Amino acid sequence: MDKGTDRVKRGLADMLKGGVIMDVTNAEQAKIAEEAGAVSVMALERVPADIRREGGVARMADPTRVEEIMATVSIPVMAKVRIGHHVEAQIMQALGVDFIDESEVLTPADEAHHIDKWQFTVPFVCGCRDLGEALRRIGEGAAMIRTKGEAGTGNVVEAVRHMRTVTEGIRRLQYLDSEQLMSAARDLGAPFDLVQEVAETGRLPVVNFAAGGLATPADAALMMRLGCDGVFVGSGIFKSSDPAARARAIVEATTYFDDPQILAKVSRGLGEAMAGLEIDRLAEEDRLQQRGW
Amino acid sequence: MRVGVLALQGDVREHAEILEGLGADVVLVRLPEDLTDIDALVLPGGESTTIGKLADRYGMVEPLRAAIRRGLPAFGTCAGMIFLSGSTTEADPQVQLGVLDVVVQRNAFGRQAESFEADLAVEGIAEPVHAVFIRAPWVEKVGQGVDVLAEVDGHPVMVREGNVLASSFHPELTGDDRIHALLLAMVEEA
Numbered sequence: 142m143d144k145g146t147d148r149v150k151r152g153l154a155d156m157l158k159g160g161v162i163m164d165v166t167n168a169e170q171a172k173i174a175e176e177a178g179a180v181s182v183m184a185l186e187r188v189p190a191d192i193r194r195e196g197g198v199a200r201m202a203d204p205t206r207v208e209e210i211m212a213t214v215s216i217p218v219m220a221k222v223r224i225g226h227h228v229e230a231q232i233m234q235a236l237g238v239d240f241i242d243e244s245e246v247l248t249p250a251d252e253a254h255h256i257d258k259w260q261f262t263v264p265f266v267c268g269c270r271d272l273g274e275a276l277r278r279i280g281e282g283a284a285m286i287r288t289k290g291e292a293g294t295g296n297v298v299e300a301v302r303h304m305r306t307v308t309e310g311i312r313r314l315q316y317l318d319s320e321q322l323m324s325a326a327r328d329l330g331a332p333f334d335l336v337q338e339v340a341e342t343g344r345l346p347v348v349n350f351a352a353g354g355l356a357t358p359a360d361a362a363l364m365m366r367l368g369c370d371g372v373f374v375g376s377g378i379f380k381s382s383d384p385a386a387r388a389r390a391i392v393e394a395t396t397y398f399d400d401p402q403i404l405a406k407v408s409r410g411l412g413e414a415m416a417g418l419e420i421d422r423l424a425e426e427d428r429l430q431q432r433g434w
Numbered sequence: 435m436r437v438g439v440l441a442l443q444g445d446v447r448e449h450a451e452i453l454e455g456l457g458a459d460v461v462l463v464r465l466p467e468d469l470t471d472i473d474a475l476v477l478p479g480g481e482s483t484t485i486g487k488l489a490d491r492y493g494m495v496e497p498l499r500a501a502i503r504r505g506l507p508a509f510g511t512c513a514g515m516i517f518l519s520g521s522t523t524e525a526d527p528q529v530q531l532g533v534l535d536v537v538v539q540r541n542a543f544g545r546q547a548e549s550f551e552a553d554l555a556v557e558g559i560a561e562p563v564h565a566v567f568i569r570a571p572w573v574e575k576v577g578q579g580v581d582v583l584a585e586v587d588g589h590p591v592m593v594r595e596g597n598v599l600a601s602s603f604h605p606e607l608t609g610d611d612r613i614h615a616l617l618l619a620m621v622e623e624a
Contacts, residue, residue, distance in 0.1 A: 142552045149549045159443040180481040239546035
């Protein structure tokens, strides 16, 4: 009986496909997310929009809070830890969370290194902006990838950019001859064996979700049409005027992403979406996507 | 042969690839009209609460139940097994089809830390199956007329009742097509 294997880690990510993972800060929100049909909830101290507004160092959530959420819902529970903070990750693994997000939304603990995720039995998800970054994280042991987007903005433009960039990177590898792959690996800054694998299969070796700025059912469907396997919604749900209705609509839009009639129906009467931010107005240092290396 | 894969949520692609490898035409099933003209149905792994809620909201429960009761061969893995069954051991009821007479305990082996892979003897299959269990359920109570095809530590993890086959593990994750071949053989029998 082998536990914590690569297959078992990537397998849980496979089971989340076609689903919505929702940021929650307490048990009550977790229950709303589960009722709406979320496949998993992400436990964190503050949603990205609040981290952005309040500033200060954003860290892993209080273990008590995480345990309350785990006790409240029957779906898998994820938790965020700071980039490079392997002790926060050990704490979350000790609590028994089902997945860890080594996330740029929290304040990085290490400005040069990510966690060696092979050392853990719990699976990890990490953010990326392009194929090289995705493959570096997978090379470090990530069992799932998501776009970084620009969290806490309610603006999907960066998630779209990152998804398209990853897809384009994969297509480019598929055109190359085998003798061109080593220099491609050098240019991408990615492990050669993973570059070879992607060139051969035409897809990432792990599940790839969209994240960072999704706020509406149409945003979720857009990301699914761009070829991602599922979506994360952070501030978009609990910073809107009617979280339960919006959460449910986003779940339905993720399943029926290619049915405009259903999308029109679920997009109605959801109240106010979260207030959005224009990326161009964000100072360079306020862009969370720049974190991670 | 046309095989539907319930595509509300979960590891739909892995099932579709195995079925296509066995020569079946795959139909993704999201709405009741997708159920017409299929010879068998696969209910994938995923999150059973999500699949149940979507099936309920989009009018899929009765058509699925009716088709399987009429004899449509069906195979569910993990969440698919939970969705096919009659009830769970939990106090909160969830949407289920009730076409497989078993009581299922969700996440019975534990959370993700307890997820595992192991070789498993399966009745009717000559060599062991390498089985992947992800936050897997087991069968707590088996009704009359249900055959247990595989067990882990005395807990049934694969069962068959007439035209309904279910496993709490994921043959679709290893590329082993022998259990899907059993489903296709059930179509021939029917």
